[in-house]
Amino acid sequence: MPLRRHLLALVALVLGVCLLAGGALTYWTGLRKIELEMSSAIEVGSSTVSDALSSIAAGGDSRAQMQQLHRIVGSFDGDRHVLARLVAPDGSVRDVSRIRKPVDPPPAWLYWLLAGKIHTREFNLPEQFKNLGKIELRADPHNEIGEVWEDLKLKFIIISSFCGIVLALIYASLGRALKPLEDLSAALNRVGEGDYTAHVAEEGPEDLNLIYRAFNRMAERLRAAEQQNQRLNEQLSTVQEEERSEIARDLHDEIGPFLFAADVDAQSIPILVMRGANEGVTSRAKAIRQSVQHMQVHLRGILSRLRPAMLIDQGLTHAVEHLVAFWRTRQPSIAFHTDIDDMRFPAHIEETAFRILQEGTSNAVRHGKPSTIHLTVRLTDAAILRVVVSDDGSGIDATAKRGFGLSGMKERVAALDGELRVARPDKNKGVLLIAEIPIPAETRGKKLTRATSAA
Ligand SMILES: Nc1ncnc2c1ncn2[C@@H]1O[C@H](COP(=O)(O)OP(=O)(O)OP(=O)(O)O)[C@@H](O)[C@H]1O
Ligand SMILES: [Mg+2]
Structure with a gap:
């Protein structure tokens, strides 16, 4: 994996862990806050119902009594946390208050996570109302969870924007810092393929700069060595060519005439023998020996050069x-x-x-x-x-x-x-x-x- 992606993945992992930890903390504080709100709401609701029950008039017909009870239940209309119900002795609900709906209802999974234990309270009616049933209070955490939900969404937007900006900044600055290293890697590849003209810009942090400088020096030296090699090879073939033609010239000029002379002398010997000119034969034989000695000297000279x-x-x-x-x-x-x-x-x-x-x-x-x-x-x-x-x-x-x-x-x-x-x-x-x-x-x-x- 390239270094840049590796570092980014690492930073993203750290940010992700922070996000999870933040989520867990928010969950825990949300849970406590909802529990606290619900229990205090049910307490307040309870004292409201108790006060109302203690002050209701005992007289009147059942219709008037019922109206009083409806008023108590109705006093909870629009409450954000507590729902009041009037339950008949047979269990049927005679009246129920209207709880205020949350502006942004929380998703079911969050409700499931945060609702906790639902607080309820039951109030038996005074003696003369007994046959009308009882009043029940029930805490409803929807509104409170809705608040946590809004808070969560806001935090999520802020944190994810922060993470996005941090990652983008790291990506950009790593790109700038690592660019010369990427250039160096490409240049090393070129050198590996025999292209010694590769060069990297000597910029960036001083430590890396030292490496770039050393690389450029190495590439220059390799280039010079290659050029010298090329020149030497060219010169070597020229020198070899020159040496060959020199040897050919030597063989032609120094050995050729003496071979010819020896041949001529050797050809004349049978004629001189036929004529009986012994002195001539001796002098020709001497001349042939001289030619051979001369050729030997030259041959040694050529061999010693070779x-x-x-x-x-x-x-x-x-x-x-x-x-x-x-x-x-x-x-x-x-x-x-x-x-x-x-x-x-x-x-x-x-x-x-x-x-x-x-x-x-x-x-x-x-x-x-x-x-x-x-x-x-x-x-x-x-x-x-x-x-x-x-x-x-x-x-x-x-x-x-x-x-x-x-x-x-x-x-x-x-x-x-x-x-x-x-x-x-x-x-x-x-x-x-x-x-x-x-x-x-x-x-x-x-x-x-x-x-x-x-x-
Ligand atoms: N003794 C010397 N006197 C004068 N000039 C010299 C002498 N030795 C070398 N040079 C000069 O230095 C140059 C390089 O010499 P070098 O021996 O490297 O190459 P070269 O003799 O020209 O060719 P090569 O040796 O490859 O056949 C020569 O071309 C010549 O100009
Ligand atoms: Mg020379």
Whole structure:
């Protein structure tokens, strides 16, 4: 059940209980009031009849006597509470007073509830009237119950209007107070369905406002993360595409000519053999070996780019040498300096370190046009592996578009609880890329070998 309906039902229940209690109290006081009124009315009526009987004239004929008795009964005409009757000795009613009718007669169920015990009184007539019967008084609570009925109706109208107004006010104010919560629930649903543009208005009570603010922050972060994910995915496919075409180019430019040369040399050998030109055969065989060696070097280069783990298997120093050799052949104008700690670290840390050196060098060459690149890997006293790539190139342009490289490096380092910073070197030239990766406590202080790192 929604919160608003739940609270309203609760308030309605409380009001209903109050109404019932009020009804019960009214019933009880009504009952007492009617009892009191009826008994006092019958008392007053009794003294009226007694007085009248004591003062009636004893003489006269029976007709005159009858008239006197009719007068006594008639004196109760229009009374609100007491009915007088003249009852003959045989039980037949000779005369009855007219009681005043209530303006708003009470319903039968209320009469049944409130009437209580009906008070009656009988008066025997004096000796000389004996044969005429007796006078009877009977309390009639209709008028009194009618008053209670009117009172009840008025109270009911007032209380139900009050309840209606209270419920309407609670409904309206709860609606206003809970509206942001309903918005929040709808916004959470949208986030659950992957729509991170959801936003809730930061208004209402301060406690709830804190929740709305936190929600908006969360949605914004999710939106940013999703956008970054999307961008990374796009860049990843571009990078893969670029890498594929680079490998295709390498295979075509570096391997293709040597394959062709080896084929030509191999074809010429049978002809040289037929001619008996042994020297030629030897030189062709040598040329084929050279071509094959060249192809092997290039193939290793391509493989090391595809699977650096193969390189790193032989240590970071070896892998970095390979990396530098790769770039030296392509960028002979750049001076590469390396300072690599000759230690072994867990495989995943070495791979991250190598990826940073690889991407940092690639960025420096591609974007900075530097004359010098320094690659450093050092284990600090605080057991932090510090990987640094610095160059003296143009530095990062403030308007540079964000690529996959830097964010990928940051993510790799963060996954190892480390930190990656990009700064400017001292001379305010080029880029200084520093990654600091903590070495796990269990591997600290050991000169790690590949065997321990793999374990
Ligand atoms: N050493 C550097 N010298 C000059 N500019 C740099 C250097 N490193 C990074 N940048 C600038 O920072 C931008 C972001 O680098 P990042 O490696 O994230 O992306 P990218 O190299 O452009 O593309 P990707 O690495 O995804 O192929 C680069 O486009 C470049 O403008
Ligand atoms: Mg890059």
